[in-house]
Amino acid sequence: MSERVRIEINAGIAEVRLSRSEKRNALDGAMFDALIEAGETLKGAHGVRAVVLSGEGPGFCAGIDMRVLAEMQSGKIAGVGHLASRTHGICNRFQYAAWIWREIPAPVIAAVHGFALGGGFELALGADIRYLTPNARLGVMEVRWGLIPDMGATQLMRHLAREDIVRELAYTGCEFSGTEALAYGFATRLADDPRSMAFSTARQIADRSPHAVRALKRLFNRAVVVSPEAGLIDECIEQQVLVGSRNQMETVHADREGRPPRFEEATPATVTAVTSPVDPHRGLAARQ
Incomplete structure (x- = not known):
């Protein structure tokens, strides 16, 4: 597929791997495009019954690439200036990188280890099911950079956690653990090896x-x-x-x-x- 995202399909299960581990799978323009390309491929793929979304290296996704933040003084994000323009259905380019997993016909399971911060957390929210390590680090980080979450989190979080919890996390930008994510409603289950658990569930789904x-x-x-x-x-x-x-x-x-x-x-x-x-x-x- 891409240097940023890899797809492997076996026995009806597609694994999508973020493969920019040297940058902690951070989101730059090429990563956004690669995620959308992967999702579009799976939307039309024959015989895919479940999808496992995971990250290579020390964590799932560290969020926005810091070089993208440095370029924002131009008024653009990764080359995009008019964020309200709907370029992908109801979404813009950034929102669609997380939202597209909702549009894939087969269930998507996110396996999160290490960290899922900012845009990485929003990406995981796009999945149907989320398995996390207990000590994973998560956060709605955008307020730390004077920004707001812009990959659909304001719509996705509100269906998973209490409104006051969502507001507290977004207003403060504080990190929280996988264990806390389970209590809040963002995690489906905790596992020392969430990828293995994700494949186990994917195989059960593939049998239906x-x-x-x-x-x-x-x-x-x-x-x-x-x-x-x-x-x-x-x-x-x-x-x-x-x-x-x-x-x-x-x-x-x-x-x-x-x-x-x-x-x-x-x-x-x-x-x-x-x-x-x-x-x-x-x-x-x-x-x-």
């Missing part, structure tokens, strides 16, 4: 129907932005497509016969998001 898992991800993504009425319709639309489908029936037959299921792989054409929270018939027609 890819159509059902992807439907779940679509529903969970939308649940935080739609009304309960729309969410309940979404649930019905997804279930109607799954009931009696080849993979759904294969789960039943495999269980009865005591064998591993042989699933039909999901393709981009079969994972279109629910199109309307109001008209379930239009949404269902788009998915068939």
